Amino acid sequence: MAAKTVSQESVSPPNGTRIGVLIASEIRLLGEGLACALAHEPYLHVCGYCAELANAVAQAAHLKPDVVLLNTTLQTGRELIARMRATVPEVRVVALAIAEEPENVIGWAEAGAAGYVPTTAALRHLAPLLADIMRGEQPCSARVVASLLERLHTVARGRDGHTLDATRPLPTARELQILEMIGDGLSNKEIARHLNIGLATTKSHVHNLLGKLGVQRRSQAASWIHGRNVGPGLLPRSQASTRPRV
DSSP: OOOOOOOGGGOSOTTSSOEEEEEEOSOHHHHHHHHHHHTTOTTEEEEEEESOGGGHHHHHHHHOOSEEEEETTSTTHHHHHHHHHHHOTTSEEEEEEEOOOHHHHHHHHHHTOSEEEETTOOHHHHHHHHHHHHTTOOOOOHHHHHHHHHHHHHHTBOTTSSBOOTTSOOOOHHHHHHHHHHHTTOOHHHHHHHHTOOHHHHHHHHHHHHHHHTOSSHHHHHHHHHHHTBOGGGOBTTTSOOOOOO
16 A cells, blocks of 8 residues: 655645644744744644643634644643543644654554644645645555554454454553553553553553453463564564563
């Protein structure tokens, strides 16, 4: 499958009107600079710039932008997307400047992002990308597409080769990351320390993960991942990047 190439021909928005954009970034130089640059785009309208991410949801509810362009360097970004979708579901959140690796893309998609702008994108690519996202399209690399297909296949299969209960939700990218650590024999405390999250949050992730896999014990989850022989991003362990142990 060939990856879609971004071109200036796709810059016009789907309904012929300008796309309203709210920029959310705690890095003022980035946010203000981007707002100034996008002000010259004929098909974009910068509704505002929000430096206080705690106020981003309220700003989106007040300004009613089409898109919130979210700086993804912040650890709270994914939680902000969840609150944004719950409060103003009609607004599309676009993750700005993420490394186009399968695990990153899947993680932000599961958090609720409507699309993403890769770190390799130039400023001239931003308007066409946002127009594509407004049309329900997302240009991405062939590697990301292949990994998404592999993930859908893998999570749909149980450790014994039988299809998982279709009524159960699929594991999230974070839960799959924790599953790998369980397979490596890490305790809940070690997982929490490695991911820089609370122990209670880790236990909640593990509990949800066991339910989605249809197992009751951590040892069964470890057997599941050993049977599938998968690593980070659901790539074979031989191809996965090495993760330092805690």
